Amino acid sequence: MPRDDAVRRASTRRAFAKYGGTVALGGLLAGCTDGGGAGSSDSDSPDADTTDTGSTDDDRAESQTEDAADASYTASISPMGEVIFESPPETVFTRLTHHADMAFALGRGNDVTALHAPDYYDGLWNQYVERLPGVSLDWSGLYSSWQPDKEKLYELDSDIHLADPAWVTQVEGWERSDIDEIAENVSPWFGNSLSDRHQEPAEEWADGYQYYGLWEQFEIVAEAFRERERYEALAAVREELLSTIEDNLPPEEERPTAIMIAAADIESIYAYTLSNPGFLTSHTRPLGPRDAFEGSVESGTVVDFETILEADPDVILYLGGMEPGTDMAGRRTAFEEDAVGSEITAVQNDRVHPQGARYQGPILNLFQLEMTAKQLYPDAFGAWPRYESGPYPEIPTDEQLFDRERVADVINGDP
Template structure:
């Protein structure tokens, strides 16, 4: 067993019960070393600390060179910060869609041979084998259900291999398990990017990417019509077997809506008690959806058509014009139904998906949306060359 290139100050347990939630990340520090004759002299200590809940303060002895990654958004954060070579795993071997990255001029990333962490659960021994300097895995998330590992397992891995650094419940501001609930804190996508940039000591890249995002949003906001003239948009997943729609909040909190919330459209389900956050079983049948009748329907998660189940749902969604009731929906009649982006998004994915959402919701302002998977049709509302330069280190 090895002690990784990073060590947690106080341990996982302490990090989830301690004070200081939300403290700004600390930079490099220096200490005094004792010389052989008992005198002290200033010596540069290369360690540094980064604070993010639920871990608390995490101390790194050096910049991590090997990162065990589960969720695709963390992989996207690392690629955006030029740390793609550090990625040692994914949750699933094909779990990170690279189409957005490869649409950036002169940027590529190869994740084809990365091992997947999930195989009917998590295997503790695989973490030892991967030997990561840091784990971008949120223990609170994986103790909220039967993942195969419990809190004690994560504490053991933290002690013997390396620290954990991730915050999964910021996706939709869901409720963490009780053991880490009191100190859990929610962060925006771009706050998470700042924290990851601190870990890898590349803060200038995070700042530069945030500037690109802010410039894009400023240009979008300058074109938006008054609120009462904006379309009513429904964010849904279609369930073809039940012929029903599971609704989501278009403008809900969390990085999972970071591609739709900034567009400031009117949410068809803003006052609904059936949305996924309020009622997991809630759904609208075809007649119920006809009563809501949004101007635009966005099919959640499936821009890249990742799984067979989602492909089947998507095909059925785009065939609503053949349904005797579905064809009466205004969005269907006006050809305003779209596949939209992934909720598990990092900064590169978000830049492309904000543009995608803008084109889907306001095509008269920002141009027609491309067909699902046609990434080459995106990259005009933000400075894609600037993003490529940042990824490649030209800040």
């Protein structure tokens, strides 16, 4: 059965986890070497008792176990604590796209085994990947893991579950015991998602739960994959981008007012905040736009044209507008043809711009920092093209805020 195979392989090539501490490797790794030792029929032979150095089969088994233990390494992330890895993970289970994008950034984008809404996000991410020369990404047809099935995790047999167990246990049918079972029999959990907007974990996970910034968590994940060099190369690109932004931001009183919205149809418009703590705002918070709602609207609040007109933003950022199936021109038209919507300053000045996704990892974050800087501050960073469809627009080289070739090289293994 798949489960039995997973249990067997867990002792030979997996990472071993214990929440809040470490696990002894001796007994688990010894199973790798127990194939023909002192209990075999050849052990009665005079030549089988010793070698030239006087070591026995038991000595050799102990030595091999020690070698395997020496090759192991640890990484630590909340809420799991310290995890011991026997070797860098290859196949990667994810649930949310910030983790899938981290795997992608570390050269394992096509080794992802599961993802929430994989076809949707495959289409969205590839709009940006188009501008990374020589890079490919294919998440289409993967297992959709928003409500993961435990037996499916056995079947996928991934080397790491890059997902937050404190969030997974919020899904119906999942208990802490199920989390522990998968960690023991398949592979460890190593992810943090409640840092998205600093959500409160359930009581069983609350003790010591830590929140991370997007790139802070990416650094930790890179340690789990033994990809420190890749992380540092991408972090340098980001630091240069942030420095460019900081050096050219206009004074706060001269900045535009803005809102971020998402809507599958114009009857249900959801508003999202731009600067609250958490990695969901990691592409807007550094740009410091003024909140047109002035703090009166919380993330996920349903608003209508009247509410938006009352706030009267200078810029509207439209989540999901870069996804291939989104009719961005139609979304603008819906505002323009409405008696109330057409009075909004952003609509009148043609400043309704597309966005990608809030659950961004490092690669999407670079693109979204650039695009949002141009959408908010065209005089400082160069104008954002009027986007309606197709991949991320081609930006003139002298107006690009980060080096695409450099990022592509890192993803492809040349940090």
